[in-house]
Amino acid sequence: MLITSVDNPRIKELCKLKTSKGRKKEGKFLVEGAHLVNEARKCGCLLEAYSLTEKEGYITITDNVMRKLSQTDTVVPEIGLCRIVKKEELADRILILDGVQDPGNMGALMRSAKAFGFDTIVLGEGSCDIYNDKAIRSSQGAIFKLSFIQADLLEYIPALKGYTIYGTNVVNGIILAEAIASDKLALILGNEGNGVRKEVQALADKNLYIPMHNTESLNVSVAGSIIMYSLRAK
Amino acid sequence: MLITSVDNPRIKELCKLKTSKGRKKEGKFLVEGAHLVNEARKCGCLLEAYSLTEKEGYITITDNVMRKLSQTDTVVPEIGLCRIVKKEELADRILILDGVQDPGNMGALMRSAKAFGFDTIVLGEGSCDIYNDKAIRSSQGAIFKLSFIQADLLEYIPALKGYTIYGTNVVNGIILAEAIASDKLALILGNEGNGVRKEVQALADKNLYIPMHNTESLNVSVAGSIIMYSLRAK
Numbered sequence: 338m339l340i341t342s343v344d345n346p347r348i349k350e351l352c353k354l355k356t357s358k359g360r361k362k363e364g365k366f367l368v369e370g371a372h373l374v375n376e377a378r379k380c381g382c383l384l385e386a387y388s389l390t391e392k393e394g395y396i397t398i399t400d401n402v403m404r405k406l407s408q409t410d411t412v413v414p415e416i417g418l419c420r421i422v423k424k425e426e427l428a429d430r431i432l433i434l435d436g437v438q439d440p441g442n443m444g445a446l447m448r449s450a451k452a453f454g455f456d457t458i459v460l461g462e463g464s465c466d467i468y469n470d471k472a473i474r475s476s477q478g479a480i481f482k483l484s485f486i487q488a489d490l491l492e493y494i495p496a497l498k499g500y501t502i503y504g505t506n507v508v509n510g511i512i513l514a515e516a517i518a519s520d521k522l523a524l525i526l527g528n529e530g531n532g533v534r535k536e537v538q539a540l541a542d543k544n545l546y547i548p549m550h551n552t553e554s555l556n557v558s559v560a561g562s563i564i565m566y567s568l569r570a571k
Numbered sequence: 572m573l574i575t576s577v578d579n580p581r582i583k584e585l586c587k588l589k590t591s592k593g594r595k596k597e598g599k600f601l602v603e604g605a606h607l608v609n610e611a612r613k614c615g616c617l618l619e620a621y622s623l624t625e626k627e628g629y630i631t632i633t634d635n636v637m638r639k640l641s642q643t644d645t646v647v648p649e650i651g652l653c654r655i656v657k658k659e660e661l662a663d664r665i666l667i668l669d670g671v672q673d674p675g676n677m678g679a680l681m682r683s684a685k686a687f688g689f690d691t692i693v694l695g696e697g698s699c700d701i702y703n704d705k706a707i708r709s710s711q712g713a714i715f716k717l718s719f720i721q722a723d724l725l726e727y728i729p730a731l732k733g734y735t736i737y738g739t740n741v742v743n744g745i746i747l748a749e750a751i752a753s754d755k756l757a758l759i760l761g762n763e764g765n766g767v768r769k770e771v772q773a774l775a776d777k778n779l780y781i782p783m784h785n786t787e788s789l790n791v792s793v794a795g796s797i798i799m800y801s802l803r804a805k
């Protein structure tokens with residue numbers, strides 16, 4: 338099959354997936370680039386694939402159509418249509434995000450979470466859509482290998498039994514080097530500007546902080562990754 | 572003073588600082604937002620400050636002029652004109668960047684470098700301009716507190732005496748936990764897509780790697796920050 342027009346009904350349908358609302362409604366999302374298309378195929382969530390060149394198993398589309406579908410400035414050679422798979426398994430290490438808003442941070446956190454065995458991410462209200470194109474790109478495919486749970490943190494955290502809950506706060510915190518990588522643990526990270534909400538902070542067993550020189554704070558994906566590395570599953 | 576026109580010659584001069592070429596030629600750069608303007612003032616490199624509202628020591632500009640100067644979508648209340656200060660001190664911990672290209676990564680690395688005592692950053696060819704607006708924003712002011720050295724890494728690294736040089740590579744590497752935080756050390760990080768060039772890698776005393784589960788790599792600012800945290804100055 339060859340699609341040459343941006344007005345093709347199929348393409349119009351795909352374009353709806355550029356918004357968070359469209360993705361939620363359809364239960365689908367797009368990924369760009371050969372690496373992510375392959376990762377989606379391996380994880381069994383690839384529904385269709387589109388390529389600029391004729392390839393078996395791909396629908397061929399022309400340059401103008403690819404530009405219409407793509408959300409990056411550079412032209413990608415392929416785009417994949419994926420279905421959102423609900424996978425709500427609870428790993429022994431959980432990352433809880435209380436309003437992380439930047440898609441680049443969200444993606445980097447997914448990538449680090451996978452690397453350090455935090456295989457479940459709990460998304461509180463106000464967190465960035467994980468299927469945002471930039472978040473997916475920054476995740477480098479980790480998005481296909483993690484479980485995600487949407488939750489009201491004020492209800493979810495108290496119900497999480499058997500886990501040591503670590504918050505992040507300099508005030509009343511212990512330094513990271515003193516934290517114990519217990520069998521089951523959850524780490525709470527907060528919003529880029531405001532950190533973890535006080536009422537969520539209060540639900541933690543302990544607060545951690547990273548010792549720093551002459552610096553108030555770190556980027557949230559950096560701070561989170563340092564803590565996940567330090568408390569990683571061995 | 573009040574400036575209302577985007578055609579004002581002073582504003583036109585400032586607009587030249589939006590490009591790397593213009594900044595190099597003039598030896599100046601712009602920062603956006605009250606936090607960065609204050610940091611620039613504290614560090615003694617603020618030349619002029621522009622505000623939407625009348626404030627002592629500020630040149631008042633109108634909304635249209637601010638939009639013209641600003642490189643973000645949201646309107647910032649103030650912008651500062653800063654001079655580029657050459658400060659080439661060698662700290663005991665040095666971060667060497669071999670072609671880190673993304674401004675967000677560059678800024679996050681500056682922020683982490685400051686936090687962990689890597690107070691000198693050596694910029695090899697192909698590295699992103701540190702005065703890029705996004706890099707400055709992500710640095711959260713760390714840019715004012717670090718020394719920067721532009722260098723040809725193939726000449727610079729062999730001439731760096733008394734430092735343990737750590738490269739980053741999984742192949743022939745030792746795990747990070749086994750690295751020793753010696754008195755003087757340098758860490759080399761590479762380009763987002765290609766890593767550290769082979770010929771630069773060859774100049775390291777040892778290569779480090781971060782153990783990961785089912786993941787090929789981490790975001791460079793995340794990986795660099797984890798290593799800087801682990802080898803930080805105490």
